[in-house]
Amino acid sequence: MDAVDGVFTVIGEGAALLAALDENSEGFFDDLNRLREILAQIGGGAAPSDAAVAAKLAFSLADKDASARELETYLQTGLAALPPVLAVFESQTVASLAAISGNEALAMDAMNWAQSNTPDVQPTAPETKIAAFEYFQQRGLSGSFSVDTDGFNRETLGDAVREGDKILSQGIAENADYLAVRAEIERERDARQARLTELIAIARGKTGASAAEMAAAISEYHTLQRDDFAIRLSQRNVDAWNKALADRTERHAQLFRDQGNAIRQKLLDASPVTAETANAWARAQIIDDNAKAKLKRLKYPVDDVTRDMAEFYRLTGGKSSTVRIGSGGRRANATGISTGTGEKVINLGTDFNKTVLWHELAHHLENDPIAKAASNGFLLKRRESERPYTLRSLTGVKGYRPDEVAYKDGFTDPYVGKVYRDGITEVWSMGLQYLAEPGSAAWFAGKDPEMFDLVTGYLHNPLTPAMNAKLNMHAGVIETAIDAAKEREAKYEAAIAWLAERAPITKDNWFETVDTSTYWFSMLEAYALGKEKTRTPVYIGSSGDFKVFSGVFTKLGTRRYAKGNMIVWGQEAQDQNVPENIAVHGGLETVSAVIAVAKINGTGPSTAYYRYFWPRDSETRIIDLVDGMK
Structure with missing residues (x-):
């Protein structure tokens, strides 16, 4: 009887959670995870995904009339259910979908939605963008941690950041092990020089040496001059420098690794995307043959790239656009961020690894007007002044072009403040870059809590219906284009064979x-x-x-x-x-x-x-x- 009572108690708890489930509440993901546990416990199958909890919006270019009706209904009755600070930017996504489907009148209605429905909350106003930033900041990951059970402690993390800054401020030239190697190198160099001087004296007959001894001295002198002594000493110096640098990096990472693992696990646990779904998504992304060859040269195997893309997709809750990876040039970059039906591309640079991959993938998050508004709101709130500075002047790095500018503030990196004419930012790209590894994830949380909570708050939040529809539509368009390209390639190969x-x-x-x-x-x-x-x-x-x-x-x-x-x-x-x-x-x-x-x-x-x-x-x-x- 006790077991039966226990089952009904759990069912009652689940029913209450389901009835009260509110995607806008701070405890939404904790409640959702508990609901999943309850359903698994009573054998009820999988819990509803975040996408299922949120309103659905059906959109397909295969049936533009039906899609237009869906958009119109959502615009009239569904959009207002969102918080105004999200709704005004969601209306822009509705407008883009309407335009893609060829319904210009509906697109215009969507663009004017904010003016008619939220006159006090306008998407172009700086305060609205700041409010979008604050919306996600308040829902950031920090508030969902239990200090006792989750292995995350903001206070100790702050101490770790300060200790880490001390470690990084220590110059390699001050490292005791490196200095010991340098001293040994100097002793060997001095001993060699002394021997060469001695041999010269013998060879010139200044020591009373015999002719045979003089000949032997000349031979030894030339042997010493021809060996690779200088190269070997130089390599030992480089090896010692690199070891000291690696040791310093590891000491810094040790301060943050455990808490970073807790942060990343929290995001993965809260994700509505399963590992299987993430792996399937990653395998479906296109990597050009030239890019595969370049990745091999960069010692970043394609299998590792696919694995890291799957992890990104899961950690971001499926907010990633369908992308193609191309070979690129010297600097990695992302293109097609704002396109509706065109390709979204990540171009490799001469240096490409997991953090760079996540950086470029994260650029495509700003395909969502809500994300773009929130990142701009963050910059507006944090910037020292309205004046942008060149990144050259902020960093001292001459590799930046003169037209690359950024707002000045105490960001984790001056690059975070970079601004573009089209409103794209580096906020999401830098934030996800930090989340790629445990050590940098926890350092990020301690170094800039505001930005950390903005990024994790957005990742934690379910996709809005129109944005979810936009991602699905784009994936379908690209899949159709890929199928057409394969068919075209087959026809081309057959034509070449016919000619040959x-x-x-x-x-x-x-x-x-x-x-x-x-x-x-x-x-x-x-x-x-x-x-x-x-x-x-x-x-x-x-x-x-x-x-x-x-x-x-x-x-x-x-x-x-x-x-x-x-x-x-x-x-x-x-x-x-x-x-x-x-x-x-x-x-x-x-x-x-x-x-x-x-x-x-x-x-x-x-x-x-x-x-x-x-x-x-x-x-x-x-x-x-x-x-x-x-």
Whole structure:
């Protein structure tokens, strides 16, 4: 009987929690987690997700009329259920969805919603953005911790920050272990110099040494001069410096690691996203082949990238946009942040790891007007003045461009205050960068509690209905685009294969029998084959008048050398002084396809390549060409 009573007591508690569940309350996630525990205890299956608790908004570009009706209903009756400081920015998301669906009148109604419904709360007003910041700050993670059970203590964390600042202020040149290595290096250098001086004296006959001893001194002197003593000492100095730096970093991290683990676990426990869902999302993101190659060079395996993306998705509660990772250039960056249906891209830099990945992923959180408003509100409240300063002047780093500016304040890093003309900030990117690792997560919480609570408060909060619909819509659009791209790629590959069949390359002895005394051949060697300085190309065969060589050639676009093939238009087909030629990187099937196109159009190989294979819309041109001939 006691067991039965216990079950009914638990059911009663669950019913009361469900009835009182309020996503805007500070205890929302604690109540939700308890509800999940109760349902698991009584065998009732999974608890409702945060998305299920929040209002639903169905939106699909496949049925624009129905989606417009959903948006209109939400605009008229659902939007007002949100706190005004969120509703005014949520209306902007409704407007963007309406515009994407082609309903300009509804988009205009949504843009004017705040003016009609919340005249005292306007999205363009600085105080409204500050209020958005304060809304999430008040719901930050700090208030949801129990000091006794959760392993998080703001007071001791503050002490750790101060101790950590002392550790970081200690110069490496002051490290005792490093100084000991430096002293040993100096002793070895002095001893070597003394020996060299002694050998010079012996060799010059100043010590009364015999001829044999003088010869031995000369030999030893030259041996010492030729060895890598200086390189070895320099490397020992570098190794000692790096070890001292690593030791200092580890001592700093030890102060924060335990509390950082508690912070990250709290966010993961509160997330409505399961590990399985997060892994599936991460695997669905596109990583370009060039990016995969670059990640390998950077020693950041693709599997690790996928794992870290999954963790980001789960920790942010599924607020991430669908992204593509490209190879990029020197500095990593995020593009397409505000796009509705276009690609959102993360470009790799020359330095890319988990913290950089999270930094760039977090930029796309500002696809949500609410997040963008809150981060700007944070900067408005915290900035020293309205004047932006160059990041060069704030940091002393000359690598920043003169037009990169930031507000001045006691931020965790001057980069947090960076401002862009379109209102994008670095608040979320820097905040999530800190949350990527336990040590930096706890340091962040102690160093800037306001920013920490803003970031964790937003991550803790369920997505608004329109923003949830926007993310789902974008994911669907990208999935459709990916499917279309795969279909297009298959058609292109089939077209290349069809063309290649019409220009097979046959091994022959043309290069062995060609008249090497002609002016034409000298031009072939000097300007076609000889312009590649790396190695002599090897003749592999021909297709009619088109001769093919393999080797290492300059790649169009990158101007870097890479293995490939060169097509040369044979002497019999032209009277030009310099044989027409083109380097092709893409396998012999592509080489045959280029030759086939040249034959079909009666042109040389370079003309065919530039007209059909380079650089934009080459797939379309090839597919259309083959379709027109079949």
